[in-house]
Amino acid sequence: MGQSTLVLIKPDGLKKSLTGNILTRLSETKLDIVAAKIVKVSRELAVEHYKHMSEKPFFAELIKYIMGDYHKRKVMALVYWGDDAIGKVRAICGETNPEEADSVSIRGAYGRITTKGVYENVIHASTNKEEAEREIKLWFSPDDIIVDLYPAKIAKKICEERVWA
Ligand code: IDP
Ligand code: MG
Numbered sequence: 078m079g080q081s082t083l084v085l086i087k088p089d090g091l092k093k094s095l096t097g098n099i100l101t102r103l104s105e106t107k108l109d110i111v112a113a114k115i116v117k118v119s120r121e122l123a124v125e126h127y128k129h130m131s132e133k134p135f136f137a138e139l140i141k142y143i144m145g146d147y148h149k150r151k152v153m154a155l156v157y158w159g160d161d162a163i164g165k166v167r168a169i170c171g172e173t174n175p176e177e178a179d180s181v182s183i184r185g186a187y188g189r190i191t192t193k194g195v196y197e198n199v200i201h202a203s204t205n206k207e208e209a210e211r212e213i214k215l216w217f218s219p220d221d222i223i224v225d226l227y228p229a230k231i232a233k234k235i236c237e238e239r240v241w242a
Contacts, residue, residue, distance in 0.1 A: 080162040081111070081226050083212040084155045085143075085201035092148035095187055095199060102169055102183055108159035112213075112222040116152050118144045125215055138195045147191075154216045158224065163209060166202045173198060 086099055116122075123140045130136055145151060157166055171182025175198045178185035188198035203209035210227060219229035 079159055080206065080209070081156055081158045081213060082162045082166050082203045082209045083201070083216060084157055084166060085216075086153040086155075087143060087197070087199055087201060088145035088148035088150070088152060089142075089197045090187070090199035091151055091153065093187065093199070096153060098187075099183055099200060103157065103166065105169065106157070106159070106162070106165040108157040108162050108165060110155055111158045111224050111226070112154075112156040112217050114154055114217075114221065116154050116216070117150050118152050120144060122215070126212065135193075135195055138191075138193050142195050142197065147197075156213055156217060156222055156226070158226070163203055163205060167204065170198075170200050170202045 084103065086096055090096065090099055120140065123143045124131070127136070127139055127143065130139060133139070141147065143152065159165075169183060171178030171184040171188075173184070174190070174196055175184045175188025176190060178188065178198070180186060183200050184198040188196065191197055203212050213222075213226065219225070219227075
């Protein structure tokens with residue numbers, strides 16, 4: 078059955094010009110990219126994304142890392158869709174700790190542990206279906222995604238928005 082999964086190329090991946098390499102590695106999965114964008118990560122988004130890590134001693138550093146304090150203030154966010162998408166993407170990413178990750182995995186090849194102890198592992202990928210749904214809904218709106226992954230509804234916008242001048 079088809080699954081969707083959130084992938085983030087983290088600020089170190091962008092700073093190190095690894096976008097092309099990472100997307101090429103992920104293309105080995107033959108999965109479909111159904112959404113993609115470049116995001117300037119707000120503190121609110123960072124904290125919500127990593128809320129399950131909030132008790133960790135490295136949480137403050139992790140938030141700085143994903144916001145781009147140490148590299149570039151941007152992340153590339155993508156949704157991959159297809160058969161066993163979550164497992165296939167995680168397998169190519171490798172272990173969370175880049176020192177323990179298989180050296181041919183993305184994290185094993187490109188990640189490092191900083192002197193402050195954060196795993197700079199260049200890529201995020203959802204670990205299960207529930208996490209994928211929560212994360213995709215956090216990073217994307219229904220209209221950003223070219224297929225209907227989850228039920229959506231029409232809501233009237235009451236906020237102001239920037240338009241081209
Ligand atoms: P995952 O990214 O492989 O799913 P999580 O446990 O969800 O791993 O952790 C989120 C992120 O927090 C990791 O990708 C990594 O950047 C960082 N991290 C996780 N565990 C550690 C640790 O023990 N030390 C330092 N950083 C960590
Ligand atoms: Mg995780």
